[in-house]
Amino acid sequence: MSITGEQLQQTARSAARDLPGTDQGRPFVDKLDVYKVAGKVFLIVTDDPDERIVTVKVEPDHGRSLRRRYPSITPGRYLDKKHWPSVGAGEEITEHMIRDLVDHSYELVLDSVPRARRPRAGGEGRRKG
Template identity: 65%
Template sequence: MPAVAMDGERLQSTAREAAQALPGVSNGRPFVEKLDVYKVAGKVFLIITDDPDEQIITLKGGPGRGLALRREHPSITEGRYLNKANWISVAAGRGITADLVRDLVAHSYELVLDTVPRRRRPEGTS
């Protein structure tokens, strides 16, 4: 059974749910009202753009994986707002599924968590 494509609203709600399920996550709007920012140990791993005309999420992908994802999915582009080599922005589109969004959020979280000294990592993480 093929995966069902999602719209921008579902993309963003799936990303929010995935982020909130991870240990030690905080969120707020430290930059501007339209950017819902998710952090672990004070470091950004997910930005959700709350603009009905631009329903995207931006997360860390890493240089190799981000490039591969951009080649595979036309609705994945270089990350908006952050380092273009390490961050990707995802909009609804062909091949963008809830499973992919959950995987991307978890991967971004892990990439950021890997930069945090063990003593500063939230309880429940390694």
């Protein structure tokens, strides 16, 4: 079942907040809600009622596959277009898919962080299941 743009954004925000070591702020402009782990961006939520999208990090091949399969997934608006697709509401976009994309983006970014700077797994706020 597809979701609305508002549900998409709420799901992405909730998924990000559930991950350990997540910080949220607006370091760029007022309309971009940015989520980071260990100081690195893994999710951007466009806080604009006329442009309800989220932007996540993916491997380039996965990003190309997503863009081919889902019309509402486009090259990222704010970051490197090869690694950062933007996701809008669409027929096949589900809450489960958004949670998976946020989790995957978080893990990709976390893999680039030295172990000593990574948040502890299983810490408070970690999503279960």
